[in-house]
Amino acid sequence: MLSLLQIELYKIYRRPRTYIAFTAITAIVLIFQFAFKSDGQSYMNLMLQNVQDNFELDKSKAINGYFMCYIILNTLLVQVPILVALIAGDAISGEANMGTLRLLVTKPYSRTQLLVVKFFASFIFTILLLVWMAILALFLSLLLFGVDDMLIFRVKGEESQILQITQDDIMWRYFAAFGYATIALTVIASLGILLSVYAENSIGPIVATVCIVLFFTIVSNINVPIIDKNIKPWLFTSYLVGWKGFFYIGVNPEGQPIKGSLENWASIRNSLYILLAHIGVFLGMAVYSFQKKDILS
Amino acid sequence: MEPIIEVSQLCKNFNQFTAVDNVNFTVYKGDVFGFLGENGAGKSTTIRMLLTLIEPTSGEIKLFGKSLQKHRKEILHQVGAVIERPDLYKYLSALDNLKLFAKMSGLSLSNNNLLEQLDLVGLADRSESKVKTFSQGMKQRLGIAVALVHNPELIILDEPTNGLDPQGIADIRNLILKLSHERGKTILVSSHLLSEIEIIANRMLIMHKGKKIIEGEVNSLLDPSKTIVKVETSDNNNTFELLKTSLWSDGIKNIDNQIHLNISKKDIPNLNRFLVEHHIDIYMIQPLHSLENYFLNLTKTSVHVEPFAN
Numbered sequence: 008m009l010s011l012l013q014i015e016l017y018k019i020y021r022r023p024r025t026y027i028a029f030t031a032i033t034a035i036v037l038i039f040q041f042a043f044k045s046d047g048q049s050y051m052n053l054m055l056q057n058v059q060d061n062f063e064l065d066k067s068k069a070i071n072g073y074f075m076c077y078i079i080l081n082t083l084l085v086q087v088p089i090l091v092a093l094i095a096g097d098a099i100s101g102e103a104n105m106g107t108l109r110l111l112v113t114k115p116y117s118r119t120q121l122l123v124v125k126f127f128a129s130f131i132f133t134i135l136l137l138v139w140m141a142i143l144a145l146f147l148s149l150l151l152f153g154v155d156d157m158l159i160f161r162v163k164g165e166e167s168q169i170l171q172i173t174q175d176d177i178m179w180r181y182f183a184a185f186g187y188a189t190i191a192l193t194v195i196a197s198l199g200i201l202l203s204v205y206a207e208n209s210i211g212p213i214v215a216t217v218c219i220v221l222f223f224t225i226v227s228n229i230n231v232p233i234i235d236k237n238i239k240p241w242l243f244t245s246y247l248v249g250w251k252g253f254f255y256i257g258v259n260p261e262g263q264p265i266k267g268s269l270e271n272w273a274s275i276r277n278s279l280y281i282l283l284a285h286i287g288v289f290l291g292m293a294v295y296s297f298q299k300k301d302i303l304s
Numbered sequence: 305m306e307p308i309i310e311v312s313q314l315c316k317n318f319n320q321f322t323a324v325d326n327v328n329f330t331v332y333k334g335d336v337f338g339f340l341g342e343n344g345a346g347k348s349t350t351i352r353m354l355l356t357l358i359e360p361t362s363g364e365i366k367l368f369g370k371s372l373q374k375h376r377k378e379i380l381h382q383v384g385a386v387i388e389r390p391d392l393y394k395y396l397s398a399l400d401n402l403k404l405f406a407k408m409s410g411l412s413l414s415n416n417n418l419l420e421q422l423d424l425v426g427l428a429d430r431s432e433s434k435v436k437t438f439s440q441g442m443k444q445r446l447g448i449a450v451a452l453v454h455n456p457e458l459i460i461l462d463e464p465t466n467g468l469d470p471q472g473i474a475d476i477r478n479l480i481l482k483l484s485h486e487r488g489k490t491i492l493v494s495s496h497l498l499s500e501i502e503i504i505a506n507r508m509l510i511m512h513k514g515k516k517i518i519e520g521e522v523n524s525l526l527d528p529s530k531t532i533v534k535v536e537t538s539d540n541n542n543t544f545e546l547l548k549t550s551l552w553s554d555g556i557k558n559i560d561n562q563i564h565l566n567i568s569k570k571d572i573p574n575l576n577r578f579l580v581e582h583h584i585d586i587y588m589i590q591p592l593h594s595l596e597n598y599f600l601n602l603t604k605t606s607v608h609v610e611p612f613a614n
Contacts, residue, residue, distance in 0.1 A: 010407055017404070021395055106391030110450070113355045113387075114408050115380040301318075302357035 015128035028090035036143040072149030073157040079144040088195040095199025096213035098125040100206040103304040129196040184250040197289035249278035305332040314363035325514040338501030338508035339494035346514040347494040384456035390447025394436035409454035441472030532592040535563040538585035
């Protein structure tokens with residue numbers, strides 16, 4: 008199994024398509040950093056225009072490495088599923104399209120082993136993508152913008168909030184958030200692999216995965232009570248942005264932030280369970296379908 | 305003779321369509337077994353079932369005396385295959401492709417060992433070239449090198465000369481003969497060209513519309529003293545049943561309610577006498593000439609088949 012995994016990773020490493028994802032992330036992060044370095048204050052003024060009468064804030068310190076990473080993650084974690092779909096959606100269908108699937112299946116491994124290895128290869132790719140994102144969005148931002156307390160702008164119900172997290176209470180939240188994002192993106196990877204089992208070219212499952220994610224994301228963002236109650240809990244996309252929960256700091260009865268706390272750990276934990284269940288279901292369906300599939304390509 | 309492949313009552317249906325219909329055959333150790341039939345005859349479907357790419361609807365496959373279904377992994381260690389066009393990883397070099405598939409077979413071969421394999425198929429000088437720069441013939445040869453990399457006992461080649469120029473066809477043919485004569489491999493090779501099978505195979509099977517038409521020694525089947533005859537009587541069903549118990553039972557087929565019999569020309573009067581003695585009214589015993597013509601008739605082609613280029 009380990010040598011199979013090494014082979015899969017080697018194939019991913021040697022495919023030019025792999026580097027599209029890393030290049031896209033690099034370009035987007037660098038553009039963000041350049042834009043905020045050049046004119047970050049305008050963004051800050053816009054964000055603070057509704058609350059600056061109520062808070063005393065040093066705006067020059069608000070734009071720092073931690074804040075930049077949060078802004079970048081907010082944007083990128085919507086786009087990264089597309090990049091994960093590029094690899095996962097190609098896992099089986101790409102082999103079928105190249106004509107190599109029939110060679111793989113005639114090797115002395117079970118189909119379950121082949122598919123599980125493909126899944127782990129996509130999982131490792133997802134981790135590497137997020138590590139690369141962390142290096143650029145967090146560590147490079149810290150180098151470029153410095154370290155300070157972080158301000159989080161949040162709309163909760165009808166009201167806008169600003170949460171302040173002290174600099175010595177931030178890093179663990181980022182590690183937890185990246186860990187959560189890995190699980191969330193692995194759901195996309197397992198969906199991509201499931202769809203790739205049914206196709207004989209890569210485009211179909213990649214586009215289908217992206218379309219499903221986009222469609223569900225749009226539905227997840229419709230704030231109508233009937234959808235909130237009856238549909239959103241069933242959509243995995245409702246839980247993709249659950250990483251933000253690690254930055255919603257708990258407050259005491261006086262409204263003061265409690266260092267090292269989370270506002271709603273139970274909600275984050277439940278979201279993780281739901282995401283893990285999705286991975287299990289998608290992967291189980293993929294294994295079952297792949298075992299039954301006649302390889303005609 | 306030790307049987308390497310034993311297929312019995314193999315069937316495959318795709319919805320309403322029967323691609324392989326109750327096929328039986330045996331390939332023995334050291335055979336170059338020709339699997340002949342026109343496109344769509346069911347050859348590739350049968351081969352894919354032998355390689356576990358397709359699950360049979362019914363029937364049994366035994367390789368090396370063991371059930372393929374129960375001992376899949378163990379059996380596939382001893383099998384190398386090229387299935388139709390062997391499209392490998394185009395973004396990798398020939399050597400990297402070979403290395404990758406060797407590793408997949410649990411082997412860690414040195415570059416020298418791998419280059420020897422490439423030399424066998426005449427690709428040693430292109431070992432570092434990416435597969436996307438290869439011609440169809442080169443890909444085919446690399447596919448064979450990949451199939452051989454783990455030194456399998458049984459080699460299955462599905463239409464290995466498809467799309468090749470005459471020189472490419474000759475190269476593949478010579479390679480098959482070399483593998484058989486010098487390395488003692490058992491080889492199953494499919495083709496839609498009788499002339500191809502005639503040169504390389506010692507035993508053969510013809511398939512038509514999913515059914516086995518005939519199986520046997522190539523020399524015997526292509527013996528000019530033998531012929532296929534079509535027999536028509538007052539009661540074809542009874543005649544068929546009767547002939548199944550006769551001397552000619554091995555060579556009898558019922559095709560679309562017509563009796564086809566592979567028989568020595570000298571035996572035609574004996575056949576006639578046999579039917580008369582059994583009170584069967586004979587309407588016709590029509591020779592269909594040689595097996596080659598018979599095969600060409602089956603495939604409804606009048607194209608003259610060129611011999612291999614040397």
